[in-house]
Amino acid sequence: MSSNTTSTPSAEASHAKPQRIVILISGRGSNMQSIVNMAKGRSDMEVVAVIANRADSAGLVWAEEQGIATELLAHRDFSERLAFDQALMKRIDAYQPDWVILAGFMRILTDVFVTHYMAKLINIHPSLLPLFPGLDTHQRALEAGCTAHGSTVHFVTPELDAGPTIAQSLVPVLHGDDEDSLTERVLSMEHTLYPAVVQYLVSGDCYLDEQGEVQWTKPVQRIFAHPILKDFMSN
DSSP states (O other): OOTTOOOOHHHHHTOSSOEEEEEEESSOOHHHHHHHHHHHTOSSEEEEEEEESOTTOHHHHHHHHTTOEEEEOOGGGOSSHHHHHHHHHHHHHTTOOSEEEESSOOOOOOHHHHHHTTTTEEEEESSOTTSSOSSOHHHHHHHTTOSEEEEEEEEOOSSTTOSOEEEEEEEEOOTTOOHHHHHHHHHHHHHHHHHHHHHHHHHTSEEEOTTSOEEESSOOOOEEEOHHHHHHHHO
């Protein structure tokens, strides 16, 4: 993958071969699993590798069972963040990916890494950005008294959790919710949201232009509401 390359609808649609996806994880990789399962039924994309930075990542075992190439690159083996990112870039580039998908990859990436994959690097964040960037988003939403919460899939830029939004999921915050119950509700919608966005990207339905803005080539669903909210809005 070349650096500083901006996607265009024509470029994405013109791929004669399936677009190649590398997914980065740190833990069980439930979002990775949802993307892999979606991609199995399509001829225009292929998850070619799953790379983790933690040896105890359960997602690596699952991906290997699916016949996907897996790699472990432990960040603790590197004394500097940049050195790890450069080694990771080398591993990723060996697979010649069209897209690099962060699915619970718990690392703050250097500008060098982000710039190298600009317009090809996608993340999911468990809040309705720009609300609650960073960690502990569900507890912060509860403490703020939010009545709705959710997740955001966005292009990654050097500023943490500030890249242009592609789509979001929306869930209610219910009376009696704690961090665990809200986390589970948000995650259940992420498993619908993230695969849908990957399909948009591969199909050329959206792309990041040279001004750093998301452009759309056709109308698609951009808000994914929890069934409870759908019932409320239909009444």
